[in-house]
Amino acid sequence: MKTVPIRVAWLGERDCRDCAIRSSALFAGLQEVDFGELHQPIEDIVLDSSAVLYRMGERGRAVFTLRRGLVKLVKYLPDGTQRIVRLLHHSDTLGLEALLGQPYPHDAIALTRCEICTIPVSLVERLGHEQSHLCQELMTRWQRALAEADRWLAEFSTGTARQRVARLLLWLTEAAPGESVPLFGREDLGAMLGLTTETVSRTIAELRRTRLIQETSHHQLALDQPGLRRIAEGMA
């Protein structure tokens, strides 16, 4: 269990009006006029892979919108082993617990280089009083998180190692359509799937031998999606 120092590059502040993911961002429903209120404190940061966004137990003063990259949420069992309970990607929201004044319930750690919007809780609260639409938007975030959690449980903790790995790879293509799939460290994959690093390694090696996955460049994969889908569903 090692700690990675936070390395943050400040991109400077920007206006949400110009944000590339505005349509899927937290303030999507607000009318133009509202943006006047919030152009100051929102900050846009970049995290390197394996940098820590926040730690479990920290009292949060911000929620985050993930603009680019992948973030893992990590829980630790009593015996010290870690379990990755969810993966967040483009346009997902992190740290909603802060809105309720609660400490963050996981470690949030970047799996790839990430761009992240930092939104102070105070700002959301201020807007929340006037904008009942924001409430709807927030609930949608919660709901999405919950749906992902359920799916995670159903797909990535059930079935053989081959099935789990196949499902995870397919999930990763869905998460970033068109882009090539990043291949994570075996330890992370194991923690996501409830498997040991050795088992994951063997499984990946076998998928490679049978040409269902191919490494196009450094830690980037091309998938045989139909083939993997057959495996994921247990038809192989």
Next chain:
Amino acid sequence: MKTVPIRVAWLGERDCRDCAIRSSALFAGLQEVDFGELHQPIEDIVLDSSAVLYRMGERGRAVFTLRRGLVKLVKYLPDGTQRIVRLLHHSDTLGLEALLGQPYPHDAIALTRCEICTIPVSLVERLGHEQSHLCQELMTRWQRALAEADRWLAEFSTGTARQRVARLLLWLTEAAPGESVPLFGREDLGAMLGLTTETVSRTIAELRRTRLIQETSHHQLALDQPGLRRIAEGMA
């Protein structure tokens, strides 16, 4: 895959003012005056064990507060096997997805006899416009659900069969402190823990032999909590 007919006993309508779990219920924060608005449409129903509250895919027009009993949320994998993704108990909220106009994402099925408040979505929406406090309350519900989901993943899908069963039994005592623990069918237990019915059966039998659990009456257990805790943490 069999279907169980809904058996519903209508208790008649009642005023939330008198509700026994009002302090933990959805409208906890509303001032007295607000109750005038909502004494009509909230209904209080009773479900027998294994009755269906709602089915996955149904377009929901109500959210539910569980006043008494246990409810399972069931998802079905592509191959038809079922997985119980969460258990709900006293004062939990179900079907929040209906507030977003979405279909329910699971089957909700009573595991014990249940008392459940049915709250029309229209009512929540109506109140939501005036009461920003309600928004906070709703988010708290979402958050609790998510925390449970994460815990579920970490505790009940990891470790040996003995550990999982022990953790689930301990969870059940937490969920209803003081009361005796209900022992579910082996099939349900398996679906909760990602194990087969046979494995669960063997494990339960072994726990019984080693006196860590004892059947006090029909499907009711007394637990050796310290002993089970040792197993749950892997110290046995």
Next chain:
DNA sequence: CGCCCAGTTGAGGACACTCAATAGCGGTGG
């Protein structure tokens, strides 16, 4: 009374885990 379903138990095998040794890769320093 006998059926039916749920639970139990057994035998055998498959799969994933453990422990351990090796191979590859990147970075550092001589």
Next chain:
DNA sequence: CCACCGCTATTGAGTGTCCTCAACTGGGCG
């Protein structure tokens, strides 16, 4: 520039757990 170190990934052998298939038991209910 190359040798060395450390870390990650890979591979192997052996073991243990859980799954599968199957037979049997017992209680509840028609």
